[in-house]
Structures are given as structure tokens and as C-alpha cells.
Amino acid sequence: MSLFITVEGGEGGGKSTNMIYIADYLKAKGYEVVETREPGGTALGEKLRNLLLDKNISNMDCSTELLLMFATRAQHIAEVIKPALDAGKWVLCDRFTDATYAYQGGGRNIPMERIAVLEDWVQGELRPDLTLLLDIPVEEGMKRATLRGEKDRFEQEQISFFERVRQRYLAMAAQQPNRYRIINAAQTLECVQSDIKQVLEEVCCQ
Numbered sequence: 078m079s080l081f082i083t084v085e086g087g088e089g090g091g092k093s094t095n096m097i098y099i100a101d102y103l104k105a106k107g108y109e110v111v112e113t114r115e116p117g118g119t120a121l122g123e124k125l126r127n128l129l130l131d132k133n134i135s136n137m138d139c140s141t142e143l144l145l146m147f148a149t150r151a152q153h154i155a156e157v158i159k160p161a162l163d164a165g166k167w168v169l170c171d172r173f174t175d176a177t178y179a180y181q182g183g184g185r186n187i188p189m190e191r192i193a194v195l196e197d198w199v200q201g202e203l204r205p206d207l208t209l210l211l212d213i214p215v216e217e218g219m220k221r222a223t224l225r226g227e228k229d230r231f232e233q234e235q236i237s238f239f240e241r242v243r244q245r246y247l248a249m250a251a252q253q254p255n256r257y258r259i260i261n262a263a264q265t266l267e268c269v270q271s272d273i274k275q276v277l278e279e280v281c282c283q
């Protein structure tokens with residue numbers, strides 16, 4: 078059995094640190110894990126990521142942004158995700174299409190139906206098996222993210238944008254309780270990782 082696991086959440090929720098924790102945990106259980114991220118994950122995708130995050134591009138149309146997200150995703154699925162799953166490996170991805178629903182859908186107000194069309198087109202039947210949502214109140218997350226220094230094109234958005242992103246994530250988690258697990262990322266790192274471990278034990282490593 079191979080699983081496709083995604084990690085989602087707003088800014089400052091500790092995704093990078095916890096991605097390492099999850100990968101190490103699964104590898105210690107003996108699974109072969111491919112760690113990757115979106116936007117990016119391939120040589121071409123990383124170039125598109127640089128464009129998407131470039132704070133000097135101030136006039137990117139929201140449809141351009143949406144289509145570039147799915148362009149990097151198409152390449153990522155073809156080059157990395159599908160081959161890995163087909164080979165029986167586990168895929169652990171830092172963000173996937175739920176980020177598009179949250180940021181372009183919730184944040185930019187693009188209709189969900191439009192995103193769903195692209196999702197079906199680019200992914201076919203591919204969907205994550207498990208999504209860990211690292212949830213943190215927006216102001217708390219932004220305080221933590223600010224400590225990281227220079228802000229990218231998304232991080233420069235207003236707090237109301239991130240409130241819409243968070244609410245969209247929480248709504249999706251409520252609608253899809255079988256796939257989603259909400260982790261309270263405002264806790265100490267030790268508590269966050271203990272919660273993550275519990276989910277992994279329950280879902281993946283029985």
C-alpha cells in the first residue's frame with residue numbers, strides 16, 4: 078500500500094518543521110517516502126514557483142496565478158507524484174490542491190467550481206489519501222512567519238486575505254472528515270508532533 082499525504086495550512090503553522098518530522102516518522106516505520114512540495118517539486122515547477130512568489134510582480138491576474146498553480150501541478154504529477162505512487166512509494170507533499178481552494182478560492186474569491194474543473198482535468202482521479210491541516214489563528218501565524226524575514230508575494234497580503242484562507246481550509250476539513258485531520262498548530266512543537274504521531278499511527282501505521 079502506498080499513500081499520498083499532504084500537509085496544509087496558513088502562514089507560520091510550522092509546515093516545514095513538521096514535514097521533516099512526518100517524513101522521519103514514516104521512514105523509521107520502513108516506508109519509502111518521496112518528500113516534495115507545491116508550487117514546485119520539479120525543475121520546471123521551481124521556476125514557476127519563483128514567478129508565483131516574486132514580490133516584484135505586483136499585477137499578476139488571479140486567473141494567471143490559478144493557471145500557473147495548475148501548470149506546476151501538472152508537471153509535478155507527471156514527473157514525480159504518479160511515478161512514485163506507481164512504484165509503491167509514499168508521497169509526502171507540502172501543499173497541494175487544497176491550497177488552491179484556500180488561497181485562490183478563499184483568498185482571491187475565484188469560484189470553487191472553476192477550480193474543480195481544473196482539478197479534474199489536471200489530476201484525473203488523483204486525490205490525497207490524508208491531509209494534515211496545521212491550523213493556527215492568523216495573527217499568531219503571521220507573528221511567527223514575520224520572524225523568517227523577507228516576505229514573498231503571498232505573505233504581503235492583508236490579514237483579511239489570510240482569514241479567508243483559514244476559513245476555507247476549516248470548511249474543507251469539516252466537509253471531508255475522512256481525509257482531513259486538523260492539528261492545532263498553536264500548541265508547543267512537542268504537543269503538535271504528538272498529535273501528528275497519533276494521526277499517523279491511526280491512519281497509516283496500524
Ligand code: TMP
Pocket residue numbers: 092115116130146172173174175176177178180181231232
Ligand atoms: P509555501 O510558503 O508553503 O512554500 O507556499 C508558497 C505560497 O504559495 C503560499 O503562500 C501558498 C501559495 N499557494 C497558493 O496560493 N496556491 C497553491 O495552490 C499552492 C500550492 C500554494
